[in-house]
Amino acid sequence: xxxxxxxxxxxxxxxxxxxxxxxxxxxxxxxxxxxxxxxxxxxxxxxxxxxxxxxxxxxxxxxxxxxxxxxxxxxxxxxxxxxxxxxxxxxxxxxxxxxxxxxxxxxxxxxxxxxxxxxxxxxxxxxxxxxxxxxxxxxxxxxxxxxxxxxxxxxxxxxxxxxxxxxxxxxxxxxxxxxxxxxxxxxxxxxxxxxxxxxxxxxxxxxxxxxxxxxxxxxxxxxxxxxxxxxxxxxxxxxxxxxxxxxxxxxxxxxxxxxxxxxxxxxxxxxxxxxxxxxxxxxxxxxxxxxxxxxxxxxxxxxxxxxxxxxxxxxxxxxxxxxxxxxxxxxxxxxxxxxxxxxxxxxxxxxxxxxxxxxxxxxxxxxxxxxxxxxxxxxxxxxxxxxxxxxxxxxxxxxxxxxxxxxxxxxxxxxxxxxxxxxxxxxxxxxxxxxxxxxxxxxxxxxxxxxxxxxxxxxxxxxxxxxxxxxxxxxxxxxxxxxxxxxxxxxxxxxxxxxxxxxxxxxxxxxxxxxxxxxxxxxxxxxxxxxxxxxxxxxxxxxxxxxxxxxxxxxxxxxxxxx
Amino acid sequence: xxxxxxxxxxxxxxxxxxxxxxxxxxxxxxxxxxxxxxxxxxxxxxxx
Numbered sequence: 001x002x003x004x005x006x007x008x009x010x011x012x013x014x015x016x017x018x019x020x021x022x023x024x025x026x027x028x029x030x031x032x033x034x035x036x037x038x039x040x041x042x043x044x045x046x047x048x049x050x051x052x053x054x055x056x057x058x059x060x061x062x063x064x065x066x067x068x069x070x071x072x073x074x075x076x077x078x079x080x081x082x083x084x085x086x087x088x089x090x091x092x093x094x095x096x097x098x099x100x101x102x103x104x105x106x107x108x109x110x111x112x113x114x115x116x117x118x119x120x121x122x123x124x125x126x127x128x129x130x131x132x133x134x135x136x137x138x139x140x141x142x143x144x145x146x147x148x149x150x151x152x153x154x155x156x157x158x159x160x161x162x163x164x165x166x167x168x169x170x171x172x173x174x175x176x177x178x179x180x181x182x183x184x185x186x187x188x189x190x191x192x193x194x195x196x197x198x199x200x201x202x203x204x205x206x207x208x209x210x211x212x213x214x215x216x217x218x219x220x221x222x223x224x225x226x227x228x229x230x231x232x233x234x235x236x237x238x239x240x241x242x243x244x245x246x247x248x249x250x251x252x253x254x255x256x257x258x259x260x261x262x263x264x265x266x267x268x269x270x271x272x273x274x275x276x277x278x279x280x281x282x283x284x285x286x287x288x289x290x291x292x293x294x295x296x297x298x299x300x301x302x303x304x305x306x307x308x309x310x311x312x313x314x315x316x317x318x319x320x321x322x323x324x325x326x327x328x329x330x331x332x333x334x335x336x337x338x339x340x341x342x343x344x345x346x347x348x349x350x351x352x353x354x355x356x357x358x359x360x361x362x363x364x365x366x367x368x369x370x371x372x373x374x375x376x377x378x379x380x381x382x383x384x385x386x387x388x389x390x391x392x393x394x395x396x397x398x399x400x401x402x403x404x405x406x407x408x409x410x411x412x413x414x415x416x417x418x419x420x421x422x423x424x425x426x427x428x429x430x431x432x433x434x435x436x437x438x439x440x441x442x443x444x445x446x447x448x449x450x451x452x453x454x455x456x457x458x459x460x461x462x463x464x465x466x467x468x469x470x471x472x473x474x475x476x477x478x479x480x481x482x483x484x485x486x487x488x489x490x491x492x493x494x495x496x497x498x499x500x501x502x503x504x505x506x507x508x509x510x511x512x513x514x515x516x517x518x519x520x521x522x523x524x525x526x527x528x529x530x531x532x533x534x535x536x537x538x539x540x541x542x543x544x545x546x547x548x549x550x551x552x553x554x555x556x557x558x559x560x561x562x563x
Numbered sequence: 564x565x566x567x568x569x570x571x572x573x574x575x576x577x578x579x580x581x582x583x584x585x586x587x588x589x590x591x592x593x594x595x596x597x598x599x600x601x602x603x604x605x606x607x608x609x610x611x
Binding site: 070071078081082096097350 | 567568570573574575576578579582583585586587589590592593594596597601602604605606608609610611
């Protein structure tokens with residue numbers, strides 16, 4: 001029950017903090033959409049970083065490191081430090097200046113004006129919505145799946161479940177309702193400014209909780225001399241073993257008399273190379289077979305895991321962080337900045353913030369390889385390490401609050417951006433009627449309520465589907481669209497036809513690979529290349545070739561967008 | 564317009580330490596870009 005109270009206190013503090021921004025709300029649609037372009041450097045950093053980092057930053061990074069080892073950090077975090085900041089500098093700052101000069105509040109307004117094409121807006125609108133919705137569902141469903149086991153036993157009479165791990169825990173339908181309700185309350189009231197305030201609070205919470213979890217786990221595993229000694233090791237017989245055992249009653253970690261065998265090398269001839277080594281500590285690839293229970297049939301089956309990261313995958317993964325250049329919700333945050341100078345802190349601090357969150361989580365994932373069953377779902381690793389080693393309900397509540405903070409700091413911006421797009425790019429753009437500012441504000445809030453309601457219903461309907469596999473496809477789609485924004489900002493010769501060709505090339509290649517993956521799940525093609533890289537190249541080529549083959553855009557149009 | 568399982572600080576695999584240092588280098592790089600290549604004209608242009 002203590003866990004539930006900690007989470008309730010967190011949600012209460014979040015609401016109070018976010019609604020505190022209402023005192024600064026100016027009652028205009030411009031304030032609702034872009035906070036009257038008044039957000040300073042620190043809040044801009046917190047809202048951009050908080051929006052960029054989803055629950056994956058805490059839960060996913062730990063799970064990925066549990067599967068692939070130390071290469072996870074280079075694969076996803078250090079590359080993001082360089083590429084995200086490049087997007088903020090080369091795209092974000094320019095977009096802010098163009099948005100301020102022309103009064104834009106959405107991406108589609110910019111693209112329509114830059115390419116002189118209404119049709120481009122109609123093409124981009126459904127793409128943005130379809131790529132953001134799975135992202136929203138991942139947040140709402142992820143919150144439900146996080147909270148239920150964390151609060152198990154709190155309400156044994158009220159919320160009964162056949163699964164003892166979940167019995168008495170807050171059910172996903174209630175978690176989704178509360179999460180959506182809290183986010184809706186402050187977004188409805190204060191729009192973009194409330195999102196910036198809430199994100200500041202949430203980002204500090206999830207960064208803090210990640211560090212707290214790390215210190216606690218480090219102290220327990222330090223009994224092994226170094227916590228990293230705990231990571232799984234390969235024996236001279238080619239078996240993968242967990243050498244340490246943790247006794248929960250005494251809180252002691254000791255070397256097991258007989259190491260627990262959790263798997264074996266798939267290719268026995270590699271024994272000489274790997275004997276005595278801990279595969280999670282290097283990026284070199286090794287295939288390990290292990291046993292896991294099939295969640296549907298309950299039968300134990302043999303599975304194979306690729307520990308390490310193939311070089312081509314490592315290289316082509318550099319395209320994934322480009323997605324921040326096209327996220328509509330991040331676009332809106334950029335437009336809230338008080339000045340171009342407000343971006344300076346974000347550029348420098350963003351790579352460091354990523355490091356502060358990801359290094360501890362990757363280490364926890366590596367250490368977990370020597371403690372937890374290898375068949376455990378990656379998303380469950382962080383909470384299970386804490387439950388196994390710490391087991392304190394208040395600390396469990398604090399970490400769960402941290403995970404919810406990471407989820408909600410992305411959800412709020414996404415709800416708001418979809419409401420903003422519907423209002424400005426569909427209704428106001430197509431309407432011949434003149435609306436008052438009050439009517440626009442009412443319309444935006446109505447759309448936000450509608451989007452939250454649709455998301456909640458979809459989350460209920462799809463809660464047993466594996467929507468988490470869609471995450472990499474959302475990122476890939478947005479990443480592959482970045483040639484459009486780069487050409488719009490830096491290439492005077494880019495034409496509307498080139499923009500259409502680029503978007504269509506991305507849609508066709510993206511959908512082809514998505515279908516090849518079985519509509520979800522991470523795949524690589526052509527010997528290890530991430531599909532995002534190929535989609536990006538297709539989009540860039542189409543933009544260049546078709547633009548050069550068509551009439552250049554009018555000089556007076558282009559001059560509006562170049563300093 | 565950058566295979567050893569040795570540990571740094573006694574607990575951090577050397578590959579992870581390398582990339583943590585890389586993150587700090589990226590931050591320094593952007594700090595230098597801000598110092599020497601910041602587009603000062605954008606601010607004035609945005610107020611157009």
